[in-house]
Amino acid sequence: MKIDDDVRIRLKEKFEEFIKSKRMRQTPERFAILDKALDQHVHFDIDELYRDIEKEYRVCRATVYNTVELLCECNILRKHYLNENQAAYELADDRHLHLICMSCGSVREVRDEKFNQYFEQLKFKQFKPTFVSTNIYGICSQCSRKNHKDLN
Ligand SMILES: [Zn+2]
Numbered sequence: 001m002k003i004d005d006d007v008r009i010r011l012k013e014k015f016e017e018f019i020k021s022k023r024m025r026q027t028p029e030r031f032a033i034l035d036k037a038l039d040q041h042v043h044f045d046i047d048e049l050y051r052d053i054e055k056e057y058r059v060c061r062a063t064v065y066n067t068v069e070l071l072c073e074c075n076i077l078r079k080h081y082l083n084e085n086q087a088a089y090e091l092a093d094d095r096h097l098h099l100i101c102m103s104c105g106s107v108r109e110v111r112d113e114k115f116n117q118y119f120e121q122l123k124f125k126q127f128k129p130t131f132v133s134t135n136i137y138g139i140c141s142q143c144s145r146k147n148h149k150d151l152n
């Protein structure tokens with residue numbers, strides 16, 4: 001993810017407040033994990049993040065996992081299930097749809113204003129939505145070209 005320094009600072013402050021409100025300890029590891037999470041490409045998984053952090057810090061995988069869950073809870077990161085293997089995380093501040101290829105597993109992000117507007121005006125009884133995760137499954141153009149070639 002390409003993140004501006006001021007956004008990074010704002011997110012750190014947000015996380016700091018959140019940890020305080022939970023009466024948890026402000027450990028340097030937690031903030032290092034946030035920093036590294038912000039350096040990942042979109043849709044990273046816990047193992048990728050852990051491998052990256054491991055190079056510089058002595059933390060166990062459970063700490064990484066728990067911190068990422070906290071970051072989701074405080075609405076900095078968002079968890080998606082893009083495939084059946086593992087949850088993927090991304091920055092929470094952007095609303096988009098995921099186009100997922102069932103053949104190669106590639107994920108493309110698309111933004112659709114009409115969809116956003118539709119979502120904004122949805123109302124539910126006794127339920128306040130926080131975010132919407134929309135995965136659209138299909139075949140990407142590369143795979144469909146390859147399939148086409150294989151058939152001929
Ligand atoms: Zn594909």
Ligand SMILES: [Zn+2]
Nearest residue numbers: 042090098109
């Ligand atoms: Zn995404």
